[in-house]
Amino acid sequence: MARPPASSRFGLRGSIAFRLAVGYGLLLAASMATLSAIVYFGTVGVFEHSIDNKIMAVETHLADAWVRDGRAGLVREIDAQLHDLIDTDTEVVGLVDVKGRLLAGNLGRWYGDLPAAGDLAFGQMERSGTPVSVRLIATRLDDGSRLVVGRDLIELDAIRSVVERALLVSGAVSILLAFFGAQIFRSRLEARIGRIRRTTARIAAGELSSRIVVMGNDEFARLADDINRMLDRIEALMEGVRHVSNSIAHDLRTPLSRVRSRLDRALQASADPHALVADARLAIEDIDSVISLFDKLLQIAALESGVRAGTFEKLDLAAIAHDMTELYEAAAEEQGVALRFAGTPTTIRGDRDLLASALASLIDNAIKYGRTGGRVDVEVATVDGAPALTVRDYGQGVPLEDMDKLTRRFYRVDQSRHLPGNGLGLSIVTAITQLHDGTLALRRLEPGFEASMVFPRA
Secondary structure (H helix, E strand, O other): OOOHHHHHOOOOOOHHHHHHHHHHHOOOOHHHHHHHHHHHHHHHHHHHHHHHHHHOOOOOHHHHHHHHHHHHHHHHHHHHHHHOOOOOEEEEEEOOOOOOOEEEOOOOOOOOOOEEEEEEEEEEEOOEEEEEEEEEEEEEEEOOOOOEEEOOOHHHHHHHHHHHHHHHHHHHHHHHHHHHHHHHHHHHHHHHHHHHHHHHHHHOOOHHHHHHOOOOOOHHHHHHHHHHHHHHHHHHHHHHHHHHHHHHHHHHHHHHHHHHHHHHEEEEEEEEHHHHHHHHHHHHHHHHHHHHHHHHHHHHHHHHHHHHHHOEEEEEHHHHHHHHHHHHHHHHHHOOOOOEEEOOOOOOEEEEEHHHHHHHHHHHHHHHOOHHHHHHEEEEEEEEOEEEEEEEOOOOOOOOOHHHHHOOOOOHHHOOOOOOOOHHHHHHHHHHHHOOOOEEEEEEEEEEEEEEEEEEOO
């Protein structure tokens, strides 16, 4: 059964673009709500506070008049307060006796009971035959009467109405902007992710050369660049696997064909025991070469997996190079090659056997391919403070077009195909060097060839 696309499996709620868009919308809505609250309380609240301060100031002034001049003085001050042409259209002042009758001021008919003494309160009263909202405070005087001071809130209600309508309109506009902004945000995000998904779908279908188009320098661009580098590496590995498969098939075909022909010849010449023994010995040698080939491949796989990194210890690189040079002196003399060593004690962390094996492979290659030069140099030195082990021969070198292919498995230059070997030596050296966090540097010289294993600084 065909697998449904991701969008149908997870739905809209499973889309990260949808969730981010919703989060963006909610964040914008919360921000607008907070801003609206600040605007509302910064306007209406300020007016309310100003009204309360004016009420308290008038109440204090009139209470002082009562203390100073009694009821007559208080009545005069009430009359003056109402005729000073300051807020006269909104001021509410009254002196009420114990029976609730108005003795002085403009206090209209009150709906309900007057607030308790000393408390600012909201209420409703009748002014000019119309109920209006008021904010007032009632103060009980010594003779039992009450002084009422307040403000008509018609202006405040008008301001509050204007602010609320403005906030309502801005809130509606903000919700629309948040919705359309979230949709734009979601569409752009899905477009960026869609390009990545379409590329991965083409790669899954077998187009390993497909790459994501990198646009800009944002997080998606860096992600696309990382994915492209990963795809380059995967394509190189797949190409390496195909190359290794072809090389293994090619390298196994020859020895297995020789083994078969020799066994066939041994059967035909079974009457001659000497011929049978000779063919059996040659067949065993061919089988041993095949086993050696697979051993080297397994060694490379083990090195690349890093299984030997836990056995690292402090080593003197120069001592290992000196010992391996002495070991190969006899073989070099047989080939007419002068093998020389130079270096000073240099400490690194590593595996002695692996480093000796890598150096042995480099020396063996130098003797084998540089024999016409008559000289091989082995040197331990530092390159920009980093320890380096270098092997150089003075032979005819390597063609320039082959330099970047030397570390491929089974690769052999044309001029060396007649010599024994299977093209895995430098692959093993590369794996050993990388296991030690180093790099293998190969240089074509005039004359000769140089291989350097450069390790991290101690």
